[in-house]
Amino acid sequence: MSELKKAELFNIDKDFEQSVKKAKEIFLEGKVFVYPTDTIYGLGANPFNDEAVKLVSKIKGRSVNKKYILLIDNLESMQKYVDIDSERNLDFLQSVWPNPVSVILKLNNSTKSVLKSDTCAFRIPSHRFCIKLLSELKMPLISTSANRSEQSPIMEPTLIRDEFIYEVGAIFYSEKKPYIESSTIIDLSGKKPVLIREGRIKFNDLVEKYS
DSSP states (O other): OOOOOOOEEEETTTSHHHHHHHHHHHHHTTOOEEEOOSSSOEEEOOTTOHHHHHHHHHHHTOOTTSOOEEEOSOHHHHTTTBOOOOHHHHHHHHHHOSSSEEEEEEBOHHHHHHHTSSEEEEEOOOOHHHHHHHHHHTSOEEEEESSOTTSOOOOOHHHHHHHHTTTSSEEEEOSSOOOSSOOEEEEOSSSSOEEEEOOSSOHHHHHHHHO
16 A cells, blocks of 8 residues: 655645645646645635635535635636626726626636536635735635535644645645634625625625726
8 A cells, every 4th residue: 555645735834835846737737736825725726727626625525516716816807717797807807806706607608618617706816925926926816714525624724734734735834823704705796796705804894896
């Protein structure tokens, strides 16, 4: 019986460039990694690689039919994948990002066929490591909390290591404490913003930006 391979550990505060380079390699290899975001620690992978998406779902213990939030580096990149049907919505997104606000949008026809969904939640994060990695990838990145299904997100790097060290390609961590709240999720695929989940950013504050 072959010995299980341990995930590599990277302190992004000390090895920033090397961490970004390694995360990009793992992403392109179709593997999964743990990384810090502007909210909580997340599991990351290539959303257009079916095997990578299945692996994320297997690690979390959740249905492969459930969708994941995708991080993207800027609005221009995101418009390759979505249909934004009004300047008002575009201006709204410009006003709320980068921030821990995930927004459900209509996908364009080519992306619908790949992701097998009509909509998807996107976010431009306010986190240096995430933005640098996304700019290198030039693609969206899966972001889902680093925990098993129905369990609380794991916030401490040592506990994350103990939980996932044999299931992911690498664990990227920071000595800075993460925020303990998930992103606010709103649905902008209809005629007006609809609250799905309230997190760090309050829904009323977002609605004021849309008014």
